[in-house]
Amino acid sequence: MRVDEKALRELCEKIFFKLGVKGEDANTVTDVLVEADLRGISSHGVARLKRYVDGIRCGKMNPKPKMKVVRENPVMALIDADNALGQVAGVFGMKKAIEKAKDMGVGIVSVAHSNHYGIAGYYSMMALKYDFIGISMTNSAPLVIPTFGSEPILGTNPLSIAIPTGSQAPVVLDMATSVVTRGKIEVYARMDRKLPEGWAVGEEGEIETNPSILLKGFLERKGGILPLGGEGETFGGHKGYGLSFIIDILAGVLSGSAFGKHTYESRYPDLGHFFCAVDISCFRDASEFKRDMDRYIQEIKSSKKASEEKRIYVHGEKEFENKERNQREGIPLDEKTLQMIKKLSQEVLGSSPDLNIRSNDQ
């Protein structure tokens, strides 16, 4: 079914506000969640509302953080997020990077002691309206094994880069550095479907295709998801492992947060983020850059397809199309997510939400 975007936003904001999150921050968290749903990335949308609500309730996420700039110069800043909701810390950090880039052409911001920040692309895209290139990375819970290993010691650590364009939709790469995300494995578990061989391994490093066994193993840190490039080195698995490792270094180690197997180890998850903004006009005329980007996109999209394929996509394209449709028709939610939201509304606000359910169309 589809629900009304505005009603969904109001409900989420009310819930966060009621839990002690100040108005502006409740708005920020809601916007990151709803943006994920609008873009069709439902694994990172309001389906995760309960995780954030629980995070605040159990004290892992600080609803009233005293975020502060610990170190700063004209091009960089280190921010202590005081265990804020990751979205609040993320928006604060990326704004800071953009401010620096406005003055100096480049801004790099490292955020320490934060939480899960939702879709990485939300922050990189904040740079687009200034004709800046935006970069966003975060570390995350250890679920990914290094090449030749079987113990999850790396995160699915996503990387997002957003690039301004002219008439074409912006290019927004937003990718986990593992073959798949945990969310996708959960989807397969719910559908009782076997995983493709090459997504994940069990506790001896053997290929595992049963999603339920795998998810159970995660709890005991046995087995894990394979890095992008898959098992061993033949198809470049060591490259995906390297990308995950490097992102953890830039997000976790550089900020002085937890890293590797130590995230989510203590009272707080202690995640780190890395943000960067680059002003294109320092390098070349932004309109010429955007004209070249349009040409590049068109050349890729019109290049020869593999037989039986009808379309070549560029990154972010599917998501922009999803957003257009979902803004028009309402946000699609599955039954389980809807029930969870209703339950949370009862629990936190003491009332049933009116989400203006529109249709049974999924």
Add this chain to the structure above:
Amino acid sequence: MRVDEKALRELCEKIFFKLGVKGEDANTVTDVLVEADLRGISSHGVARLKRYVDGIRCGKMNPKPKMKVVRENPVMALIDADNALGQVAGVFGMKKAIEKAKDMGVGIVSVAHSNHYGIAGYYSMMALKYDFIGISMTNSAPLVIPTFGSEPILGTNPLSIAIPTGSQAPVVLDMATSVVTRGKIEVYARMDRKLPEGWAVGEEGEIETNPSILLKGFLERKGGILPLGGEGETFGGHKGYGLSFIIDILAGVLSGSAFGKHTYESRYPDLGHFFCAVDISCFRDASEFKRDMDRYIQEIKSSKKASEEKRIYVHGEKEFENKERNQREGIPLDEKTLQMIKKLSQEVLGSSPDLNIRSNDQ
């Protein structure tokens, strides 16, 4: 067999010098090539000497470039490399990024109108001695297909990031964003070996395992190498495609050089590079950062191995071990490369080289 490092260096320098490259630049190009051989990346070492010699002879590479800084501010620079040898442009660019980082904490340098620069890791590693993080990227000849395509429109566009450590060897990620490099396919062709299914596709986008057919197709822009993550989207091929695309945008489009299928299209290859240096001490005490890096590396290496695996590597580790051995025992060259070098020496210098061939050990 193995040859003497010093003798090999002298020979390369003489050849470049004789072709009109000034002494300091001849030294730079040689150092990048020999460093690749020392690190065991022979596909990018002196085996490519002829390509550079031919590049200078046919006018694609300018032996006496007038490189200039076109735009500059305290944290960034745009350099016009005047079609210099890529190594000369690369060292110039990365030095500039390091200078900026010394002053401001961060330096980003975009290099336009350059050539093939050898191993990406050479430049990122230049940052290490300052306790800076180094980043190096370049675009390259179109050999890689986008997901669902069959026309090579992207490069193998490598990314290298070098991270300082304490007692452990530095982390040096240096990876093509395709499943494999062209060099590896050439190796399989020489050995008359079938390629693994999932490295490359033919002109209709079908899996191709014959390396000779594939290499022939490259000349006509039919078929190509698959992006990291392989065919389609199931194992994340769209992510590797995205990484290649983004690197071309940062290296090619941002610098105003050729991009996508247009590199190597005109008289000059017109490649672009992207360099970045980040001073760790702006964010946190560098010695604490390096202590954490050592700990992270040790935790990865001592984590549980997959059954039948004995060792987990971190990035750059194999190469540092190769270097140690090759510095001690001499640089391994295959017979074909040795003959090529001898021939070039005769052609350019009119004499046979004395390379102090040490053994038949490969």
